[in-house]
Amino acid sequence: MQILRPTTERTRAIDDSEKAARRDTLLNAAKTLFLEQQPSLPSVQAIASRAGLAKGTVYLYFSTKEEIFISLLGQMYEDLLKQMNEVAEKAADPVEEMVESIVAYTHENPHFLPLASMASTVLEQNISDQHLMAFKAMLFSGTIRLGQSISQTVGGQTDAEACAVLLVHTHAHMLGLWQMQQMPPRIREALSRNNMGLLAPEFNQALRTGLKALWGGTPSPP
Amino acid sequence: MQILRPTTERTRAIDDSEKAARRDTLLNAAKTLFLEQQPSLPSVQAIASRAGLAKGTVYLYFSTKEEIFISLLGQMYEDLLKQMNEVAEKAADPVEEMVESIVAYTHENPHFLPLASMASTVLEQNISDQHLMAFKAMLFSGTIRLGQSISQTVGGQTDAEACAVLLVHTHAHMLGLWQMQQMPPRIREALSRNNMGLLAPEFNQALRTGLKALWGGTPSPP
Amino acid sequence: MQILRPTTERTRAIDDSEKAARRDTLLNAAKTLFLEQQPSLPSVQAIASRAGLAKGTVYLYFSTKEEIFISLLGQMYEDLLKQMNEVAEKAADPVEEMVESIVAYTHENPHFLPLASMASTVLEQNISDQHLMAFKAMLFSGTIRLGQSISQTVGGQTDAEACAVLLVHTHAHMLGLWQMQQMPPRIREALSRNNMGLLAPEFNQALRTGLKALWGGTPSPP
Amino acid sequence: MQILRPTTERTRAIDDSEKAARRDTLLNAAKTLFLEQQPSLPSVQAIASRAGLAKGTVYLYFSTKEEIFISLLGQMYEDLLKQMNEVAEKAADPVEEMVESIVAYTHENPHFLPLASMASTVLEQNISDQHLMAFKAMLFSGTIRLGQSISQTVGGQTDAEACAVLLVHTHAHMLGLWQMQQMPPRIREALSRNNMGLLAPEFNQALRTGLKALWGGTPSPP
DNA sequence: CATGAATGAGATTTCATTCAT
DNA sequence: TATGAATGAAATCTCATTCAT
Numbered sequence: 001m002q003i004l005r006p007t008t009e010r011t012r013a014i015d016d017s018e019k020a021a022r023r024d025t026l027l028n029a030a031k032t033l034f035l036e037q038q039p040s041l042p043s044v045q046a047i048a049s050r051a052g053l054a055k056g057t058v059y060l061y062f063s064t065k066e067e068i069f070i071s072l073l074g075q076m077y078e079d080l081l082k083q084m085n086e087v088a089e090k091a092a093d094p095v096e097e098m099v100e101s102i103v104a105y106t107h108e109n110p111h112f113l114p115l116a117s118m119a120s121t122v123l124e125q126n127i128s129d130q131h132l133m134a135f136k137a138m139l140f141s142g143t144i145r146l147g148q149s150i151s152q153t154v155g156g157q158t159d160a161e162a163c164a165v166l167l168v169h170t171h172a173h174m175l176g177l178w179q180m181q182q183m184p185p186r187i188r189e190a191l192s193r194n195n196m197g198l199l200a201p202e203f204n205q206a207l208r209t210g211l212k213a214l215w216g217g218t219p220s221p222p
Numbered sequence: 223m224q225i226l227r228p229t230t231e232r233t234r235a236i237d238d239s240e241k242a243a244r245r246d247t248l249l250n251a252a253k254t255l256f257l258e259q260q261p262s263l264p265s266v267q268a269i270a271s272r273a274g275l276a277k278g279t280v281y282l283y284f285s286t287k288e289e290i291f292i293s294l295l296g297q298m299y300e301d302l303l304k305q306m307n308e309v310a311e312k313a314a315d316p317v318e319e320m321v322e323s324i325v326a327y328t329h330e331n332p333h334f335l336p337l338a339s340m341a342s343t344v345l346e347q348n349i350s351d352q353h354l355m356a357f358k359a360m361l362f363s364g365t366i367r368l369g370q371s372i373s374q375t376v377g378g379q380t381d382a383e384a385c386a387v388l389l390v391h392t393h394a395h396m397l398g399l400w401q402m403q404q405m406p407p408r409i410r411e412a413l414s415r416n417n418m419g420l421l422a423p424e425f426n427q428a429l430r431t432g433l434k435a436l437w438g439g440t441p442s443p444p
Numbered sequence: 445m446q447i448l449r450p451t452t453e454r455t456r457a458i459d460d461s462e463k464a465a466r467r468d469t470l471l472n473a474a475k476t477l478f479l480e481q482q483p484s485l486p487s488v489q490a491i492a493s494r495a496g497l498a499k500g501t502v503y504l505y506f507s508t509k510e511e512i513f514i515s516l517l518g519q520m521y522e523d524l525l526k527q528m529n530e531v532a533e534k535a536a537d538p539v540e541e542m543v544e545s546i547v548a549y550t551h552e553n554p555h556f557l558p559l560a561s562m563a564s565t566v567l568e569q570n571i572s573d574q575h576l577m578a579f580k581a582m583l584f585s586g587t588i589r590l591g592q593s594i595s596q597t598v599g600g601q602t603d604a605e606a607c608a609v610l611l612v613h614t615h616a617h618m619l620g621l622w623q624m625q626q627m628p629p630r631i632r633e634a635l636s637r638n639n640m641g642l643l644a645p646e647f648n649q650a651l652r653t654g655l656k657a658l659w660g661g662t663p664s665p666p
Numbered sequence: 667m668q669i670l671r672p673t674t675e676r677t678r679a680i681d682d683s684e685k686a687a688r689r690d691t692l693l694n695a696a697k698t699l700f701l702e703q704q705p706s707l708p709s710v711q712a713i714a715s716r717a718g719l720a721k722g723t724v725y726l727y728f729s730t731k732e733e734i735f736i737s738l739l740g741q742m743y744e745d746l747l748k749q750m751n752e753v754a755e756k757a758a759d760p761v762e763e764m765v766e767s768i769v770a771y772t773h774e775n776p777h778f779l780p781l782a783s784m785a786s787t788v789l790e791q792n793i794s795d796q797h798l799m800a801f802k803a804m805l806f807s808g809t810i811r812l813g814q815s816i817s818q819t820v821g822g823q824t825d826a827e828a829c830a831v832l833l834v835h836t837h838a839h840m841l842g843l844w845q846m847q848q849m850p851p852r853i854r855e856a857l858s859r860n861n862m863g864l865l866a867p868e869f870n871q872a873l874r875t876g877l878k879a880l881w882g883g884t885p886s887p888p
Numbered sequence: 889c890a891t892g893a894a895t896g897a898g899a900t901t902t903c904a905t906t907c908a909t
Numbered sequence: 910t911a912t913g914a915a916t917g918a919a920a921t922c923t924c925a926t927t928c929a930t
Contacts, residue, residue, distance in 0.1 A: 012893050012929060019893090039343050043920060054895045059922065118343050120401040121261055121336075132405075133412055140418040168423055169395070169432050172402050176394030179342040183354075190355055196362040198386055210391045213436045234910050265903060276912045278907085287904065348904095456889050483787055487924060498891045500928085509925065558787075564845040565705055565784050570925095576849075577856055584862040608864055613839070613876045616846050620838030623786040627798075634799055640806040642830055654835050658879045678908060678914050685914090709899065720916045725901070 023061050025051045027075070030068045035111050041069060041122070066126040073115045073123065074135050080105045080112070081142035088149040095215040098150075102174060103204045113178040143167050166215060173210045178203060245283050247273045249297070252290045257333050261404075263291060263344070288348040295337045295345065296357050302327045302334070303364035310371040317437040320372075324396060325426045335400040365389050388437055395432045400425060467505045469495045471519070474512045479555050483626075485513060485566070510570040517559045517567065518579050524549045524556070525586035532593040539659040542594075546618060547648045557622040587611050610659060617654045622647060689727050691717045693741070696734045701777050705784070707731060732792040739781045739789065740801050746771045746778070747808035754815040761881040764816075768840060769870045779844040809833050832881060839876045844869060 013022040029050035033042035044065050048055045062068045084101050091097040106112055115123070124132055147164030181200050183191075188200050235241045251272035255264035266287050270277045284290045306323045313319040328334055337345070346354055369386030376385075403422050405413075410422050457463045473494035477486035488509050492499045506512045528545050535541040550557055559567070568576055591608030598607075625644050627635075632644050679685040695717035699708035710731050714721045728734045750767045757763040772778055781789070790798055813830030820829075847866050849857075854866050 014891095014893080014930065022893095039347060044922085045920080048896095055921095056896060056923080057894055060893070063922095065921075114343075117401075120404045121340050121343060124405065125261065129406075129409060129412070132409060136409070136413060136418065136421055137416075140413075140421050143420065164420055165423075165431075168402065168420060169399070169428070169435070172398030172428075172432070173391070173395050174398065175401060176396065176398030177391070179339075179397060180390065180394050182342045183346065184351075187351060187354055187358070190351070191358060191362075194359070196358065198365065198390060199358055199362050201387075201390055206391070206394075209387075210394070210436070213391070213438065214432070216435065216438060236910085266905085267903075270913095277905090278912050278914095279910080281905070282910065285905095458889085483791060488926085489924075492892095499926090500891050500893095501889080503926070504889070507926095561845075562787050564848045565780075565787060568849065569705060573850075573853060573856070576853055580853070580857060580862065580865055581860070584857075584865050587864065609867075609875075612846065612864060612867055613843070613872070613879070616842030616872075616876070617835070617839050618842065619845060620840065620842030621835070623783075623841060624834065624838050626786045627790065628795075631795060631798055631802070634795070635802060635806075638803070640802065642809065642834060643802055643806050645831075645834055650835070650838075653831075654838070654880070657835070657882065658876070660879065660882060680909065680914080688914095710901090711899085721900095722902080722917060723915055726914070729901095731900080 019061075022053075026053070026058060026061055026068065027072050031072055031111055034069070034072075034115070038111070038114050039118070041065060041118075063128070064126050066123045067128075067131055069115055070119070070123050070127050070131060070135055072111070073119060074138055076105075076109055076112045076115070077139055078142065079109075081146055085146050085149050088146060088153055091153060094150050094153050095211060098170075099208050099211050103207060106178075106203070113175070114182070116175060117179050117182070143171075169214050170211055173214060174207060177201065177206050177210060181206070241283070244275075244279075248275070248280060248283055248290065249294050253294055253333055256291070256294075256337070260333070260336050261340070263287060263340075285350065286348050288345045289350075289353055291337055292341070292345050292349050292353060292357055294333075295341060296360055298327075298331055298334045298337070299361055300364065301331075303368055307368050307371050310368060310375055313375060316372050316375050317433060320392070321430050321433050325429060328400075328425070335397070336404075338397060339401050339404070365393075391436055392433055395436060396429060399423065399428050399432060403428070463505075466497075466501075470497070470502060470505055470512065471516050475516055475555055478513070478516075478559070482555070482558050483562070485509060485562075507572065508570050510567045511572075511575055513559055514563070514567050514571050514575060514579055516555075517563060518582055520549075520553055520556045520559070521583055522586065523553075525590055529590050529593050532590060532597055535597060538594050538597050539655060542614075543652050543655050547651060550622075550647070557619070558626070560619060561623050561626070587615075613658050614655055617658060618651060621645065621650050621654060625650070685727075688719075692719070692724060692727055692734065693738050697738055697777055700735070700738075700781070704777070704780050707735060707784075707788070729794070730792050732789045733794075733797055735781055736785075736789050736793050736797060736801055738777070739785060740804055742771075742775055742778045742781070743805055744808065745775075747812055751812050751815050754812060754819055757819060760816050760819050761877060764836075765874050765877050769873060772844075772869070779841070780848070782841060783845050783848070809837075835880050836877055839880060840873060843867065843872050843876060847872070 013019040026047060030042065030047045033046055033050055036042075042050075044058050045055050047065075047068065048058045051058075058068075062071065080102070083105060084098055087097045087101045088094050143164050144160070147162075147167055148160040150163045150167075151158055151160040181203050183200060191197060191200050235244045248269060252264065252269045255268055255272055258264075266280050267277050269287075269290065270280050273280075280290075284293070302324070305327060306320055309319045309323045310316050365386050366382070369384075369389055370382040372385045372389075373380055373382040403425050405422060413419060413422050457466045470491060474486065474491045477490055477494055480486075488502050489499050491509075491512065492502050495502075502509075502512075506515065524546070527549060528542055531541045531545045532538050587608050588604075591606075591611055592604040594607045594611075595602055595604040625647050627644060635641060635644050679688040692713060696708065696713045699712055699716055702708075708716075710724050711721050713731075713734065714724045717724075724734075728737065746768070749771060750764055753763045753767045754760050809830050810826075813828075813833055814826040816829045816833075817824055817826040847869050849866060857863060857866050
C-alpha cells in the first residue's frame with residue numbers, strides 16, 4: 001500500500017497545493033537568480049530553466065516577469081511585518097527591537113531591499129492595476145496592524161494612527177538609506193580610501209540612528 | 223579680428239565653449255524627454271533627434287545613455303546643495319528652511335526625484351567607475367560644505383560632522399518618501415477611495431514631518 | 445423505457461449521436477468565433493471555452509485546429525452544392541438562378557468565402573492527407589452531380605462534363621472575386637474616395653457579370 | 667589611381683542607389699526562402715541570415731515581415747502589367763497573347779501566384795494602411811493603363827473601362843484557378859489516381875479556357 | 889471520455905552601441 | 910567632428926499540441 005509519494009515526482013500540479021508548490025519553485029528560482037545577477041531582473045527563460053520548467057509554464061502562474069518579483073517582494077513584506085508584529089507585542093523597547101528585527105530580516109533576505117528599491121521604478125511599471133492594488137492593500141493592512149501593536153505596547157500616549165505614520169516614515173528611511181549605501185564593492189572601497197565613507201553609511205548602524213531620531217518622541221514605557 | 227559667422231550655422235563644435243553648448247543642448251533634450259515619458263529613460267535616438275543631432279554624435283559627448291542622466295542628476299544635486307547652503311547661512315531656523323528649500327527645488331525640477339530614485343538601480347549600473355566617483359565626490363564635498371554651514375548657523379552644539387550625517391539621513395528620507403508616494407494617478411485615486419491614503423503620503427508635508435523628527439535634537443539658536 | 449436524464453447534465457458523450465452533437469457544438473463555437481475575429485482563426489482555447497469544453501477535449505474530436513475549419517467549410521460546400529442542385533433541376537435559366545443561389549448562400553453564411561479563401565493557403569496546410577482527400581472527394585462528387593443536373597436541364601447540347609468544368613471555373617471565379625473585394629472597411633472607403641472603386645468590385649454584381657460571361661456559350665432552353 | 671571599386675565591398679549603404687540595392691538583396695533573400703518553404707512565410711531571422719545581414723537591419727528597410735512580401739508582390743504585379751501592356755499594344759489577338767503572357771510570367775516567377783493568393787488573407791493583415799494603399803494604387807493605375815492599351819488595340823467597340831473591368835475579372839479568375847489546383851504533389855497524384863483530376867485543373871490550360879470565355883464577347887479585329 | 893497543466897518553438901521588435909564614411 | 914547604417918543581443922508572450930491524471 002503506497003502512502004508516501006513524494007510530490008516532487010508528479011510532473012503536473014493538479015490540485016491547489018501542488019500549484020502553490022510550483023509557484024514557490026518559480027519564486028525561489030527567481031530569487032536565486034536575482035541574487036546572482038543583481039541588480040537586473042533575470043529573464044523569464046532563465047527563471048524557467050532554473051526551476052526545471054518551460055518558459056510557457058511560467059506564464060501559467062504569472063502574467064508578467066514583474067509580477068513574479070512583486071509577488072516575491074510582497075511575501076517578504078508580509079513576513080517582515082509579521083515578524084515586527086511579534087516583536088512589537090512583547091518588546092520592552094519596541095523601537096530598538098523593531099530596528100533589530102529589520103536589520104536581521106534584511107540580513108537573512110539579502111534580496112529584500114534590492115527588490116524593494118526597484119518597486120516604484122521598475123516592478124510597478126509592468127503589472128496590472130489589480131495586482132498592484134493587492135500588493136498595496138497587503139502593505140496597508142500590515143502597516144495598520146503593526147501600528148496598533150506598537151501603540152498598545154508603548155502605552156496610550158502615541159495612538160495607533162501616529163504609529164502607522166511613523167511606520168511609513170520608517171519604511172521610507174530604510175529604503176533611502178539602503179539605496180545610498182548600495183554600490184559596487186570597488187566603488188565602496190574607493191570612497192573609503194578617499195575618506196568619503198560618509199556617502200556609504202553602514203546600513204545597520206545608520207538605520208538605528210535614523211529610526212531612533214524618527215521615533216524619538218515616542219516615550220518608552222517606564 | 224573675428225570674422226562674423228553665425229554660430230548657429232556651424233555644424234561642428236570646434237572650441238570648448240561650443241562643445242559645452244552642444245553638451246547642454248543634449249542634456250536639455252534628455253531632460254525634456256524624460257519629463258514627457260517618465261519613468262522610463264528616453265532612447266538615445268530620441269534625445270539626439272530632439273537636440274537636432276545624429277545618434278552617433280551623442281556618443282562624442284557621453285559614453286553611455288546613463289551618463290547623460292547622471293550628469294543631469296549631478297547638476298541638480300549641485301544646484302540644490304548650493305541653494306541649501308545659501309539658505310543655511312542666513313536662516314533663522316535652518317531645518318525649517320532647508321525643508322522649504324528642498325520642497326521648492328523638487329517643485330521647480332520635477333525630474334529631480336524621479337532621476338534620483340533611479341540612481342542606484344538604473345543609472346549607476348551603466349556608467350564608468352570614473353564618472354561614478356566624480357558624481358560621488360561632488361555629492362560628498364557638497365554635503366560636507368553644507369554640513370559646515372549648518373553647524374555654524376545653529377551654533378557649536380552640533381558639530382559639522384554630525385550635521386553631515388544628518389544630511390545623509392535627510393537625503394535618504396527624501397528619496398524614500400518620494401518613492402513611496404510615487405505611483406500612477408489612477409492607483410493613487412484608488413488608494414484614496416479605499417481609505418489607504420496612508421500609503422501615498424503627500425510628499426511636502428511628509429518631508430516636513432520627517433525632517434523635523436530627524437533634526438529635532440538639533441537645538442535652534444536661542 | 446427511457447429513464448429521463450437531462451442530456452445537458454451528462455459530461456460524457458457515450459453514444460454516437462452524443463458525439464456528433466458535441467462535434468457540432470465545437471463547430472458552432474468555431475464558426476461564431478471566426479465571424480467575430482475574421483480573418484484570423486480563433487485559438488483552440490477560445491473555441492473550447494465557447495463550447496463549454498476543455499481544450500484537450502477539442503482534440504478528441506478533431507486532430508488539428510485547421511481540421512475544424514475544413515470540416516466547417518466542407519459542410520458549407522455540401523449545403524451550397526445541394527441547394528444549387530435543387531435550383532438547377534427546376535430552373536428556367538440555370539445560370540441566372542445558380543448565381544442567385546450562390547449570392548444568397550454567401551449572404552446567409554458570411555463565413556463561407558472567408559474560409560474558402562483560406563483553404564489552399566492556410567487550412568489545407570495542417571490537415572491529414574486523409575481528411576483533405578475526403579474533403580476533395582466530397583467536392584468532386586458534388587460538382588459532378590451538379591454538372592449532370594445542369595446538363596440535363598439545359599438540354600443535350602452541353603454535356604455533363606463540360607458543365608462540371610464550368611463549375612470549376614465558377615468556383616475559381618467566385619473565390620478570386622471575393623478575395624479582390626475583401627479589405628478592411630477603411631481601405632475600401634479610401635479606394636472609393638480616390639475613384640479606385642474598380643479594385644473593390646461589389647461582389648454580387650461582379651459575380652453575375654463574370655458567371656454570365658463564363659456560361660455565356662451555354663444556350664438556355666428555348 | 668583607384669577607379670573601380672566594387673560596390674559589393676562597401677559594408678554600408680550610404681547613398682540611395684546602395685540602399686535600393688540592399689533592399690533588393692533582402693527581397694531576393696525573401697523570395698528564395700519563400701520558394702523553398704512555401705506556403706509559409708520565412709522568418710525575418712532567416713531572411714536576414716540569407717541576405718548576409720543582421721535581423722535588425724531588415725527593420726531598417728521594412729517595418730514588418732509582411733511588408734517585405736507585399737513589396738515583392740507589388741514588384742511582380744508591376745512587371746506583369748508592364749509585360750502585358752507591351753503585348754497588348756502590338757498583339758494581333760490580345761486575349762490569346764495576354765493569356766500566354768500570364769502563363770509565361772507565372773512560369774518564370776513561381777512565387778507570384780502563391781504570394782498573390784496570400785495577399786488578402788495574410789499579407790494585407792499586417793501592413794500599414796499607407797503601404798496597402800500604395801500597393802492598391804499601383805495595381806489600379808496599371809490596370810487602367812492596360813485596359814486602355816487593350817481597348818485601343820482591339821478597336822473602338824470595347825471601351826477602356828470595360829476592358830479594365832474585364833481585367834479585374836481576369837485577375838480574379840487567375841487567382842481562383844491557381845488556388846484550386848494548388849495542392850501537395852501527393853494529393854494531386856491521389857486525385858489523379860481516383861479520376862478526380864477535375865479538381866486539380868492544369869493551370870495553363872484552364873486559364874486559357876476561362877479567359878477566352880470571359881473575353882469572348884470582345885471581337886478580335888478582322 | 890474529459891481535463892487542463894505543461895511544453896517549447898517561434899515571432900516580432902527595440903535599442904544601445906559601434907564604426908565606416 | 911559628425912553622421913546614421915549596421916549590429917545583434919535581449920526579451921516578452923502566444924498558442925497548437927501532448928499527455929498525465
